[in-house]
Amino acid sequence: MPGPRPHRRGQPPCGDALDLATLAPGFYERNPKRTNVGLALAMAAGIGVVDLIAAVRALRRRGAV
Numbered sequence: 001m002p003g004p005r006p007h008r009r010g011q012p013p014c015g016d017a018l019d020l021a022t023l024a025p026g027f028y029e030r031n032p033k034r035t036n037v038g039l040a041l042a043m044a045a046g047i048g049v050v051d052l053i054a055a056v057r058a059l060r061r062r063g064a065v
Contacts, residue, residue: 018051
């Protein structure tokens, strides 16, 4: 059984940016669930940073960066 496939270059930031763009419209001032949306945005941003760090480390291991 093959191991996990490495991320393609540019894939993690694009997917995480799409997550943030999807959540952002819910973060308007009069939204009663604004706090929940803010927490979701913070979590998505944090996961995006972790994904980006992992992608850079994987590329460095392969000598691509």
